[in-house]
Amino acid sequence: MVKSYDVLVVGAGPAGAAAAAVLAGQGLRVGLIDRAEHPRPKLCGGLLTAKSVEALGRIFGLGLAELAKGGGLFHQTPQYLFLHQGRELLRGTAAEPFRFVDRPAFDALLTSVAVARGAEYLPGRIVEQCDAATGLVRLRGGEELCGRFVIGADGANSVTRRALGSDISGGYDRAEWRRNLAAAIEVELPVGQGPGQFPRPVLVPELHVGSPSAGYGWVFPGPNGPKVGICGLRRGKRDGRDFGAIFLEFLRLLGVAEPEGVALHGHPLPYGNALTRPASGRLLLAGDAGGFVEPLFGEGIFYALATGAHAASGVLCGLKNGQAAAAVEYGRLLARTVRPELVWSNRLRWLLFWAMQNIGAGPIRGFVQSSPAALAEMVHGRRSFKLLQRKTWEWGQGVGE
Numbered sequence: 001m002v003k004s005y006d007v008l009v010v011g012a013g014p015a016g017a018a019a020a021a022v023l024a025g026q027g028l029r030v031g032l033i034d035r036a037e038h039p040r041p042k043l044c045g046g047l048l049t050a051k052s053v054e055a056l057g058r059i060f061g062l063g064l065a066e067l068a069k070g071g072g073l074f075h076q077t078p079q080y081l082f083l084h085q086g087r088e089l090l091r092g093t094a095a096e097p098f099r100f101v102d103r104p105a106f107d108a109l110l111t112s113v114a115v116a117r118g119a120e121y122l123p124g125r126i127v128e129q130c131d132a133a134t135g136l137v138r139l140r141g142g143e144e145l146c147g148r149f150v151i152g153a154d155g156a157n158s159v160t161r162r163a164l165g166s167d168i169s170g171g172y173d174r175a176e177w178r179r180n181l182a183a184a185i186e187v188e189l190p191v192g193q194g195p196g197q198f199p200r201p202v203l204v205p206e207l208h209v210g211s212p213s214a215g216y217g218w219v220f221p222g223p224n225g226p227k228v229g230i231c232g233l234r235r236g237k238r239d240g241r242d243f244g245a246i247f248l249e250f251l252r253l254l255g256v257a258e259p260e261g262v263a264l265h266g267h268p269l270p271y272g273n274a275l276t277r278p279a280s281g282r283l284l285l286a287g288d289a290g291g292f293v294e295p296l297f298g299e300g301i302f303y304a305l306a307t308g309a310h311a312a313s314g315v316l317c318g319l320k321n322g323q324a325a326a327a328v329e330y331g332r333l334l335a336r337t338v339r340p341e342l343v344w345s346n347r348l349r350w351l352l353f354w355a356m357q358n359i360g361a362g363p364i365r366g367f368v369q370s371s372p373a374a375l376a377e378m379v380h381g382r383r384s385f386k387l388l389q390r391k392t393w394e395w396g397q398g399v400g401e
């Protein structure tokens with residue numbers, strides 16, 4: 001017999017945990033499926049902006065004390081560095097701190113809140129197929145589960161996304177999706193002067209631009225040593241080549257000796273490919289699965305939390321007003337909050353990338369130095385990517401409405 005749920009959530013990352021926490025909090029029967037079991041590894045810089053912290057409070061009722069105690073929060077600082085090909089452009093201090101979490105502990109805490117509210121956590125189950133029309137989900141091994149709705153929050157390599165179909169009119173354009181899928185590589189290095197070690201401790205996050213040309217690099221504090229990464233679109237002559245080679249160049253620029261011996265880890269990052277129609281039938285996609293990552297700085301945790309909660313609100317509306325209402329409500333909430341930010345950040349990034357490739361560091365220097373406070377406020381969510389306007393809406397709008 002097929003086991004039935006009000007809602008099946010596929011993926012217990014930030015998007016899936018947010019959706020499950022909101023829905024279970026409303027007394028619904030929620031199944032939260034994941035191929036792995038927490039704490040599981042996740043390649044991520046772990047940077048939390050102020051808007052993410054705000055969203056965690058609204059969705060999960062979690063504050064900084066809980067994050068520090070069991071959610072992997074290990075560092076915070078208001079300082080940041082902006083560099084172009086190794087040269088410092090800006091040393092800034094934001095009004096609010098940037099916070100850093102260890103993703104395995106962080107994701108485990110979020111899932112534990114969903115479970116405490118009544119969601120059934122189903123780890124170690126790999127979803128192989130999903131039917132958007134019926135809400136049927138098939139697991140590896142043949143078991144089938146059914147949801148009145150399914151929230152696909154299974155990350156950048158989403159299996160549930162395939163259920164949208166490839167028909168551009170009703171589904172999504174796979175070629176376009178791939179064009180805007182960034183490659184990302186990140187390693188955590190021990191501090192030291194030896195081969196493959198990072199030459200200095202890192203307490204202030206660094207953002208590096210200039211290589212890759214349609215992307216950026218970072219050096220963040222990590223729980224066990226500095227985290228160094230790059231992310232970018234594999235376009236053009238230079239970035240179309242081996243991305244690993246670009247990363248090794250970056251490590252050399254940072255003073256890492258003999259970086260060839262470092263084991264590299266990669267993961268795709270949606271980078272400008274938020275789906276215009278992330279819902280079909282009984283299926284709603286959230287987080288990386290729907291391409292909801294901010295396409296300039298690559299921030300994804302906040303957008304996963306926000307879209308997970310919005311998808312849950314869509315489902316609540318669909319359960320009340322009929323299936324079709326879910327997609328409509330989800331689309332409405334996205335259009336009010338997340339979507340305009342992604343559109344404007346995409347415009348800004350193409351302007352900056354184009355200027356860097358064709359003019360040099362001047363425009364980006366002008367951009368970051370002209371108003372460092374406003375820039376930090378934009379990243380934290382106090383200002384919009386739309387011309388740095390002060391935002392007039394709340395990130396949590398629509399959560400559990």
Ligand SMILES: Cc1cc2nc3c(=O)[nH]c(=O)nc-3n(C[C@H](O)[C@H](O)[C@H](O)COP(=O)(O)OP(=O)(O)OC[C@H]3O[C@@H](n4cnc5c(N)ncnc54)[C@H](O)[C@@H]3O)c2cc1C
Nearest residue numbers: 011013014015035044045046047127154155287288300301
């Ligand atoms: C190198 C790198 C660095 C990053 N750094 C930052 C950062 O510093 N700050 C930031 O805000 N964002 C960062 N991001 C982006 C951020 O990690 C993602 O946007 C975020 O994790 C998306 O959350 P999610 O819940 O949508 O997906 P995920 O966190 O990827 O979770 C998806 C879940 O689905 C499960 N799953 C996948 N397939 C299946 C299946 N078939 N069946 C069952 N379960 C499945 C997985 O096990 C996983 O638990 C970074 C990304 C990368 C690649």
